[in-house]
Amino acid sequence: MILDVNSLSKSYLQGPKKIEVIKDLNLKVEKGKTLAILGQSGSGKSTLLSLLSGLDQPEGGNIKLDGVELSSLEEKDLTNLRAQKIGIIFQNFHLLPHLNALENIALSLEILKKDNAKEEALKWIEKVGLLDRKDHFPDQLSGGEKQRIAIARALAIGPDIILADEPSGSLDEGTGNKVMNLIFGLVKEEGSTLILVTHNKELAKECERTVKLVGGKLEEV
Numbered sequence: 001m002i003l004d005v006n007s008l009s010k011s012y013l014q015g016p017k018k019i020e021v022i023k024d025l026n027l028k029v030e031k032g033k034t035l036a037i038l039g040q041s042g043s044g045k046s047t048l049l050s051l052l053s054g055l056d057q058p059e060g061g062n063i064k065l066d067g068v069e070l071s072s073l074e075e076k077d078l079t080n081l082r083a084q085k086i087g088i089i090f091q092n093f094h095l096l097p098h099l100n101a102l103e104n105i106a107l108s109l110e111i112l113k114k115d116n117a118k119e120e121a122l123k124w125i126e127k128v129g130l131l132d133r134k135d136h137f138p139d140q141l142s143g144g145e146k147q148r149i150a151i152a153r154a155l156a157i158g159p160d161i162i163l164a165d166e167p168s169g170s171l172d173e174g175t176g177n178k179v180m181n182l183i184f185g186l187v188k189e190e191g192s193t194l195i196l197v198t199h200n201k202e203l204a205k206e207c208e209r210t211v212k213l214v215g216g217k218l219e220e221v
């Protein structure tokens with residue numbers, strides 16, 4: 001079991017009102033499987049992914065990643081675990097603006113103290129078809145290109161799990177489809193575990209299992 005989530009809860013204060021976004025949520029994901037999470041806008045999909053990635057802390061319940069309970073880790077160990085085991089792909093790419101395309105990919109490998117970071121990054125930029133853009137900075141790349149660099153960055157570390165939050169959400173349909181095909185192709189090639197948040201039912205069908213976030217809980221679809 002790569003991911004084992006039990007009785008997870010998270011709420012936010014909106015003014016004086018407390019809204020329970022995640023409520024007694026359970027989820028188990030086996031290694032190498034692909035899971036789509038559907039849900040309306042505002043249903044808590046991004047909140048759930050930030051809890052799963054350890055970027056945000058739950059109020060209740062627990063998350064075990066490959067047997068390790070995230071809440072048992074100190075900040076430093078959690079950061080290390082994230083760098084080693086979790087590949088995150090965001091809707092808005094989150095590339096570092098002052099690093100070029102190749103450096104953005106290499107950084108995630110350098111953090112892991114890999115001595116062949118540059119070569120690995122080159123291998124991955126080629127895999128996503130952007131070797132000829134390696135010296136470009138993010139603001140010199142199109143949306144689709146930025147996302148391909150972000151995909152290479154997420155996969156280059158050989159993550160145990162890939163968390164993708166509406167990765168084609170800010171792209172036009174044609175570019176979005178290409179980006180999604182790239183993700184599905186690479187995930188298959190690498191045998192990665194994927195959790196894909198999307199509101200697109202067609203995309204969800206590409207995953208082995210689909211669940212829907214409703215009322216803070218996951219329902220099978």
Ligand SMILES: Nc1ncnc2c1ncn2[C@@H]1O[C@H](COP(=O)(O)OP(=O)(O)O)[C@@H](O)[C@H]1O
Pocket residue numbers: 012013014021039040041042043044045046047048
């Ligand atoms: N930092 C925050 N502070 C207060 N409310 C938040 C915060 N983040 C998200 N929310 C609220 O939680 C709900 C779920 O948000 P989100 O997880 O972004 O949903 P989704 O990704 O499914 O669109 C929304 O009502 C949103 O306004």
Ligand SMILES: [Mg+2]
Pocket residue numbers: 045046047165
């Ligand atoms: Mg969201």
